[in-house]
Amino acid sequence: MRLSGYRFGRIEVDGAEWTEDIVVLPRKVRPWRRKEGHRVHPEDLSPALAETPQLVIVGTGFSGILKVSPEAEQALTERGIKLLALKTAEAVEAYNELSPKKRVCAFLHLTC
Numbered sequence: 001m002r003l004s005g006y007r008f009g010r011i012e013v014d015g016a017e018w019t020e021d022i023v024v025l026p027r028k029v030r031p032w033r034r035k036e037g038h039r040v041h042p043e044d045l046s047p048a049l050a051e052t053p054q055l056v057i058v059g060t061g062f063s064g065i066l067k068v069s070p071e072a073e074q075a076l077t078e079r080g081i082k083l084l085a086l087k088t089a090e091a092v093e094a095y096n097e098l099s100p101k102k103r104v105c106a107f108l109h110l111t112c
Contacts, residue, residue: 001029001099003092008062009111011092023047024095024106032107040068040107042075048105049079056081057095059088059108066109 001024005012010019013029021032025047034044040058048056056076060066064087076083084094088108095106 003095006089006092011108011110021109024108025051026103038066038112040066040072042072045072045075051105053081053105054102055098055104056083057091057104057106058083058085059091059106060085061088061109061112063112065112
């Protein structure tokens with residue numbers, strides 16, 4: 001999948017526009033709802049765990065407000081999954097660069 005056109009509150013995935021936070025899995029995209037607004041908990045990452053990614057990218061928002069909890073980081077580490085948490089614009093670039101080379105899932109917060 002190709003991510004493009006990110007700006008505050010909006011992104012395109014393979015040409016389809018999304019205006020809510022999303023999870024980009026190897027074969028599909030879906031809305032991303034979290035237990036707590038600006039904090040990522042282990043259960044928030046469950047859609048990716050079933051996909052056995054090598055890398056999870058978290059887009060922390062336009063300004064980087066979203067934080068990944070230590071427990072979420074640990075849940076990935078215990079499964080041998082690397083984590084890359086970046087502001088969403090940088091996360092989009094990283095996803096486009098790395099997804100052709102690795103099994104990657106992305107969690108993207110589109111605002112804040």
